[in-house]
Amino acid sequence: MPELPEVETVRRGLQPSMEGAKILKAEARRKDLRFPFQKDFVARLEGQTVAGLGRRAKYLMADLTSGDVLLMHLGMSGSFRVLKDDDRNAPGHFHYERNQDRAHDHVIFHMSSGAAIIFNDPRRFGYMKIIPRNALEDEPLLKGLGPEPLGNEFDAAMLARSCANKKTSLKAALLDQRVVAGLGNIYVCEALFRARLSPRRLAATLATKKGEPAEYARRLVTAIHDILNQAIKAGGSSLRDHRQTNGELGYFQHSFRVYDREGEKCPAPGCGGTIKRFTQNGRSTFWCPKCQK
Structure with missing residues (x-):
């Protein structure tokens, strides 16, 4: 399972295409990953701008202008790839070679930056959940987590x-x-x-x-x-x-x-x-x- 350095690397890779961009369209191509998607998952994402893309422990956290936070976990085999307009104009070209089976492209965010953010997860141990920002402290997935090892608290x-x-x-x-x-x-x-x-x-x-x-x-x-x-x-x-x-x-x-x-x-x-x-x-x-x- 990816650890902190891998998740932080993914965050930095997604940041230029997601942060400050609007989610024009969201696709959830199945009803669940590790857990079922919320019924209003797509509706709460579309039209929202990603104000910031952070990380907490092994979670990615997209802060939305609606007041919600999109919590994302890679699980065992989950990964993101960024497909930009230039890539889409090159027939058959994908620079992400690890998993060629597009049947495992389960979630796609079409961003106003011109990028498609694609979440691929063959084993489906990853998950996503939308949480109101003011409810983060009570969120069971986050509650009780210790300090960040690269944060000022950790000494x-x-x-x-x-x-x-x-x-x-x-x-x-x-x-x-x-x-x-x-x-x-x-x-x-x-x-x-x-x-x-x-x-x-x-x-x-x-x-x-x-x-x-x-x-x-x-x-x-x-x-x-x-x-x-x-x-x-x-x-x-x-x-x-x-x-x-x-x-x-x-x-x-x-x-x-x-x-x-x-x-x-x-x-x-x-x-x-x-x-x-x-x-x-x-x-x-x-x-x-x-x-x-």
């Missing part, structure tokens, strides 16, 4: 407070969207490696007995910031389904140091260990037992 002190009384592993705590929003398996594995912290470490060790952030917490926050910023700059990681809105692959997977590198030598200078994999909370964890303590 060593905040992370230490959130983990102080947890009896779970450090990796499990970081994957808990109530602790920090948007992190997933790939980037948690990579951040823990860069911070030289074991995924099995007790989450509570990020705080001292006085409740202050331990040095571990500072190292980890720095690693999370670095890994996410680098991944966004690289367009995310393309393992199976993710591509950017222009059809290009993200390439951060070439910078993985531990994820999906079981059996390889640890890349940490002077370590000499071997990358191992084990199952943790139903997910594959990749780490170096020698240098991650």
